[in-house]
Every structure is written in structure tokens, then in C-alpha cells.
Amino acid sequence: MYIRSTAAISAQKTFGYVPFLTEPIEYTGTRLSAIEPDYKDFVDPKLARRMSRIIKMGVAAAMQCLKDAGIEMPGAIITGTALGCQEDTVSFLTRIIELQEEMLPPTAFIQSTHNTVAAQIALMLKCHNYNNTFVHKGISFESALLDAIMLLKEGDANEILVGGTEEMTDTAFKILTRLGLYKRWPLSNFELYNTKSKGTIGGEGAVFFLLNDKPSTENLAELVSTKTFYKPKSNADIEKQIEAFLAKNNLTIQDIDLIITGKNGDLKNDAVYEALDGSLFANSSKAYYKHLCGEYPTSMSFALWLASNVIKRGEVPAVVADGEIKNKSPKKVLIYNHYQNSYHSLMLLSAC
Structure with missing residues (x-):
């Protein structure tokens, strides 16, 4: 499977024709908000008035992705989201209370x-073709990607548009902070990994990809394989899963030029990655990304965007490097992420 194009709206300058993370943006706080483009280039202003932020972000990212690929009509549209359109959900529930369950405007619902x-x-x-959305918590985007791969392999569709979307509302942020997911005091996102404490920083974004099964020099990268697993028993079990995943693709860890991990600054979360750093990943070049986009259930889509561009552009931005990068132009990239140590994901990419 090949990644023909990709478009990302995130807390960094990633959308449109911009330099590749050469001007990272520093935030001070516990939450990163997406930098939104001028939507009038993608959505009729009359339509945009009735759209929430996440819908506009998703539409803009999808349209830019199709434009970059030179495709007008995708063979399928598949998205993944854990929490969906939170802004509209909160709006509808609030109006239920305010209007005492009478005369409710239907748009938010x-x-x-x-x-x-x-x-x-x-x-x-x-587009009247296949259309599906996966809501699988921390592996929602990975499930959408797997569905796209199956459609391509079965020959049921081609030029498939796949995306991961998530938004952060004030209400959700307050609730998740109380549950201990985010840090309780402001800090710089550039200092995230130097702060050994409970919690991380919240994030949001919309990232889309166009997948096909046609080799081309214009493709960004080849998506060789992907895998998810749930609640491993121990760090040793995680190692076995990663080694088996590589072995299935006739590779060992020594064949991987770059490993992108989902470190997020949370003490408990990062203990998994640190254990691997001292064993399986000990001699590997590594990178991280959540200090740029924040933590959210479909952040793996940002990691895939990052890996695709690293391979196509032949460079690893200094802002994502976790120590020394031995191969400055990686050809094989492994992404490993887990969400709350329950939902674990692996993706393997290779140069075309």
C-alpha cells in the first residue's frame, strides 16, 4: 500500500505548502490548539457557518489531501475518531438543559x-462510494487505516481517503484534567520530556492520507504493515509483539533506520518507552512528536504524517530528534505508540 499524499492541521505549521517543521511553535500551558487555515478556500462561507471546528478542520485537510494527489473523487472515505464532534455534543446537551427539553434546534444534534x-x-x-467511521478509542485511526488496507487488497476500492480527527473543547479538557490525563500547571511544550511528572499536554488535529496500491515515484512512502494489540501483560510481551511484527515483514530491529515513539511526558506512560530504550531500542535512532501536536486518541495520524514526510524529504527535523540520528535520510521507519498503555499500535513504512 502506498501513501500518495497527506495533509495535516495541527498545533504546528503543517498545513499547505510550508517548510518541514523548521519553525516549531512553542506553547506555554497544558493544551495545544490547532492552527486553523482560511476555510473559505475549501468551504463555502454559508456552509461553514453551520460547521463546528472539527468538521471544518476535517473537510479542509481532506480537500487539501485530494488536491495534492490530483484526485477529484476518492474510491472510499474512511475516518477514525474517539470522541467525535465534542463541540456540537456539548452544545446540544447544554441546550437540553437551558430549554428544558423543549423546542430544541436540531443542527447541533x-x-x-x-x-x-x-x-x-x-x-x-x-461521493456515493464506501463511507465509514471507526470509533475505537485509542486505535480509531488505526482501525480506519486497516479497513482501507483491506479494501485495497480485496480490490473493492482504490484511491482511498483515510483520516484521523479529534478536537479539544473546554469541557472535555476540564474533565480529562480532573481524571489525571493532563498536567495541572503550565509548562513549555519544548520542556515536556524534561518534566518527570504525572500527566501530559492535551492536543487536537485533523490529518488525512490518500492510499492506493500503485507504485509511483510521486508517492510519499510505502505503508508496509500495521498492527494493533491490547493491554500487553508486561514490557517483555511488548518486545515480543514488536519483534514478531518485524519478523513477519522479514526484518529485525537493526534494519530500521528510525523509530518514532509516542512519548508524551507522563511518568507512567513513558515508562514503557524507557524500558524499550534500554533493551530492544537501545542502539536505534529515535524520534518523538507529541510535544508538537499534544496527546489525543488519534495522534497516531500525526505520527504517520511525520514519518511519510521524513521518508519523502530525506530528512529528520531537529525538533523531533530524540538523541543522535545515525541515518540522516531514513528509508525504513517504525512507529510505535500506545494510548494509556491499553491500545498499542505499530506501523512500518519504507521508501518507495
């Missing part, structure tokens, strides 16, 4: 469903 982003993209494109 209609747009609060998780599949709204994929549906809106299809409506704008007049």
Missing part, C-alpha cells in the same frame, strides 16, 4: 454524531 466529518466530505464531493 445532527452534527454531533461521530461520522459527521466523513459524511460532510462525501456531501461536498457528491
Whole structure:
């Protein structure tokens, strides 16, 4: 499977034709907000008025991805999101209380469903092809990607648009902070990994990819394989899963030029990666990314965007390097991420 194009809206300058993370943005706080583009280039202003932020971000990223690939009509549209359109959900629930369950305006309810982003993209494109949304918590994007791979292998669709979307609302941020997911005092995102404490920083974003099964020099990278596993028993079990994943693709850890990990600054979360750093990953070049986009259930989509560009551009941005990078132009990249040590994901990419 090949990644033909990708577009990302994140807390960094990643959208459109911009330098590759040469001007990283520093934030001080416990939450990163996406840098939104000028939507009038992608959405009719009259339509945009009725769209929440996540719908506009998803539509813009999808349209830019299709434009970069030179594709007008995708063979399928598949998205992954854990929490869906939170802004519309909160708005609808608030109005239920305020209006005492009477005369409720339907717009917020209609747009609060998780599949709204994929549906809106299809409506704008007049696309009647396969359309699906996966809501699988920490592996929502990975599930969407797996569905796309199966469609391609079965020959049911080609030129498949796959995306991961997530937004952070004030309400959700307060609740998740109380649950201990985020740090309780402000800090620089550039100092995230130097602060050994509980919690991380919140994030959001919308990242889309166009997948096909046609080799081309214009493709960004080859998506060789992907795998998920749930609640491993121990760090040794995680090592076995990674080694088996590589062995299935006739590789060992020595064949990997760069490993992108999901470190997020949380003491408990990063203990898994640090254990691997002292064993399986000890002699490997490593990178991280969550100080740029924040932590959210579909952040793996940002990692895939990063890996695709690293391979295509033949460079590893200094801002993501975790120590010395031995091969400055990686050809084989492994991504390993876990969400709350329950949902574990692996992706293997290679140069075309």
C-alpha cells in the first residue's frame, strides 16, 4: 500500500505548502490548539457557518489531501475518531438543559454524531462510494487505516481517503484534567520530556492520507504493515509483539533506520518507552512528536504524517530528534505508540 499524499492541521505549521517543521511553535500551558487555515478556500462561507471546528478542520485537510494527489473523487472515505464532534455534543446537551427539553434546534444534534466529518466530505464531493467511521478509542485511526488496507487488497476500492480527527473543547479538557490525563500547571511544550511528572499536554488535529496500491515515484512512502494489540501483560510481551511484527515483514530491529515513539511526558506512560530504550531500542535512532501536536486518541495520524514526510524529504527535523540520528535520510521507519498503555499500535513504512 502506498501513501500518495497527506495533509495535516495541527498545533504546528503543517498545513499547505510550508517548510518541514523548521519553525516549531512553542506553547506555554497544558493544551495545544490547532492552527486553523482560511476555510473559505475549501468551504463555502454559508456552509461553514453551520460547521463546528472539527468538521471544518476535517473537510479542509481532506480537500487539501485530494488536491495534492490530483484526485477529484476518492474510491472510499474512511475516518477514525474517539470522541467525535465534542463541540456540537456539548452544545446540544447544554441546550437540553437551558430549554428544558423543549423546542430544541436540531443542527447541533445532527452534527454531533461521530461520522459527521466523513459524511460532510462525501456531501461536498457528491461521493456515493464506501463511507465509514471507526470509533475505537485509542486505535480509531488505526482501525480506519486497516479497513482501507483491506479494501485495497480485496480490490473493492482504490484511491482511498483515510483520516484521523479529534478536537479539544473546554469541557472535555476540564474533565480529562480532573481524571489525571493532563498536567495541572503550565509548562513549555519544548520542556515536556524534561518534566518527570504525572500527566501530559492535551492536543487536537485533523490529518488525512490518500492510499492506493500503485507504485509511483510521486508517492510519499510505502505503508508496509500495521498492527494493533491490547493491554500487553508486561514490557517483555511488548518486545515480543514488536519483534514478531518485524519478523513477519522479514526484518529485525537493526534494519530500521528510525523509530518514532509516542512519548508524551507522563511518568507512567513513558515508562514503557524507557524500558524499550534500554533493551530492544537501545542502539536505534529515535524520534518523538507529541510535544508538537499534544496527546489525543488519534495522534497516531500525526505520527504517520511525520514519518511519510521524513521518508519523502530525506530528512529528520531537529525538533523531533530524540538523541543522535545515525541515518540522516531514513528509508525504513517504525512507529510505535500506545494510548494509556491499553491500545498499542505499530506501523512500518519504507521508501518507495
